[in-house]
Amino acid sequence: DQQVKQNSPSLSVQEGRISILNCDYTNSMFDYFLWYKKYPAEGPTFLISISSIKDKNEDGRFTVFLNKSAKHLSLHIVPSQPGDSAVYFCAASARYAGGTSYGKLTFGQGTILTVHP
């Protein structure tokens, strides 16, 4: 039962253009969503997050959009740079569900982003 899905295994964009990474979830208890960037053999690096009470959060070149009715979120990177090439993970948390939700992030399978110079 995959509660967080990233349906695109890979995405290729040109430097300077927009990268849009998508994520869908099924668990309506999720109320906090995060994006991480990961290089091979390293731990994930936190990029940006959004609470379910918001529909947009922006931090520099990164913007996350949340559509609760569609259970969908997306990460926009503008402009894309070659250094952004990595695996991007979407993660979700049910912070107030108690019990089996404490400290647990549920991750998608990741999307490999390649930004070409």
Next chain:
Amino acid sequence: KAGVTQTPRYLIKTRGQQVTLSCSPISGHRSVSWYQQTPGQGLQFLFEYFSETQRNKGNFPGRFSGRQFSNSRSEMNVSTLELGDSALYLCASSLDPTSEYAQYFGPGTRLTVL
């Protein structure tokens, strides 16, 4: 502030052995979560500790255990290692996972079971 540190970075063990991995969280963080990353299953939650108490455990066999010390440092132990336990083990720390605080990950321990 120093980030999350994990030791050792690499381990090679044989089937049947046991292993202990260590994690030091960011200073002031009291919550430590552990995850296993494999190519087939992705990132899977193992357990979470807060103030020395395990508050949550993922769907892993009892061979996987952990603990947290009073200084918030955490260890996880895997007994009777199996080939399928080969993975990248990641720990993450957070100020308060019930609020709008992200989890910050360490570099991971790469465990290879032969």
